[in-house]
Amino acid sequence: MSDPAAHSPFSVNNVRMFIAFRVFFNCRFYYPIFTVLFLDFGLTVAQFSILNAVWAATIVMAEVPSGALADIIGRRRLLVFAAVSMLVEMAIFCIAPMGNIPLLFSFFLVNRVLSGLAEAAASGADEAIAYDALQARGMADQWGRVLDVQMRLRSVMFILTMTIGAAVYDPDLMTRMASAVGSDHVFIQSQTLRFPLYLTFLLAVLALAAVLRLEEICPAPEADGTCEKPFGGSAMDAFRLTLSTGGWILKTPFVLAVILFGMLFDGILRMVITLASQYYRLVDLPESVFGILGSVMAVAGLFIPRLALRIAENRSPAFCLWTTAATALAGLCGMAFFWPIAGLFPALVAFSALYMVGFYVSYFVNQQASSSRRATVLSFKGLAYNLSYGFIGLVYAGLLEAKKAGFDAVGMPPQGVENMVFRDTFFWFPLSLAAGLVLMSAGALVLRNRKP
Secondary structure, rough: OHHHHOOOOOHHHHHHHHHHHHHHHOOOOOHHHHHHHHHHOOOOOOHHHHHHHHHHHHHHHHHHHHHHHHHHHOHHHHHHHHHHHHHHHHHHHHHHHOOOOHHHHHHHHHHHHHHHHHHHHHHHHHHHHHHHHHOOOOOOHHHHHHHHHHHHHHHHHHHOOOOOOOHHHOOHHHHHHHHHOEEEEOHHHHHHHOOOHHHHHHHHHHHHHHOOOOOOOOOOOOOOOOOOOOOOOHHHHHHHHHHHHHHHHHHHHHHHHHHHHHHHHHHHHHHHHHHHHHHHHHHOOOHHHHHHHHHHHHHHOOOHHHHHHHHHOOOOOOHHHHHHHHHHHHHHHHHHHOOEEEEEEHHHHHHHHHHHHHHHHHHHHHHHHHHHHHHHHHHHHHHHHHHHHHHHHHHHHHHHHHHHHHHHHOOOOHHHHHHHHHHHHHHHHHHHHHHHHHHHHHHHHHHHHHOO
């Protein structure tokens, strides 16, 4: 009798290491206190904004070239680079000096560049090496199961890191915990602010250990691939692959549509998540529970992927699109009312849609992309997502400034003005999503009707 475990996608080494890498690379203990961490080190809000802009620009510039390099020189090598970059960026965080602001800023600048490079290198290469391993064993149809388990495990880890990271950052809590075990040590913020960083450094070590155990899978030469031997090529090969893959996406309406719709959803929903703390404040939720709320939102990741898998396997891509659209619009429209306390529930609905988007885009794109260009295709997807997020951020910032300029703020404190402007402009998010869906759907219909 054959062993059932041998036919499980999780019996494949690359699948297990892919899941481990995703969990350790993406779940970081400092996420719940990310902004205040920079400020408590001594940086200003303006410097924090500059560093984030550098991080985003690095990802945009490196996203597609890194995907092409993964398809040319090997996915494992790019993932090792990503893990090593994470290890170094966290080491820089851990030893960053306090007091000398120019020196501190230079440390954080290097950190942000390395972080952006790591994100770009990992994007696409990790999925490609896992999917190819499944395909090589005739189990490509099991990719949905892999995504389901990966997203649920990542949600569990995210809950743990959000909760623990916020807890160890609090000097009062750490002092009480020390007292409970018989120590009279009194912690201060300059000590505890590094605790989430030390813990994330350990995750970087585990991420590196996972990628070192990956096995390289070379695309079949006859596919339409780029390697006649196990990976190898020049920068010019990577450039040619980038151009040919871009052309392939433009000539493949289904893949182009999946990426464009995913870009629309991801950009808007990610921007709303970025502004979540401001929203929570306006629906009368206390700031002391913001970290817990992040964990609560991650709970959706425990069941949404399983639901998305069942829908994707039994329904059409159009059904997947419209159920995601209905979920996102329902959540965003509900959020626009800013119901006290109860406003948390539409936020949960809207944020759940982001899990659906992530699942469906990966599910359908990996089905269509050939092995030899898979990492490059996924990098184009990542580039589209980051461009959308950046563009929406710039447009919304301009909208806020325009609204603020015409706002009668006499007698109101600055924070009150910010809150009022945010409340008055939030409806643009569901409106923009609805308008984008109408335009893209009309474009898809026109293209389909032009087919011979």
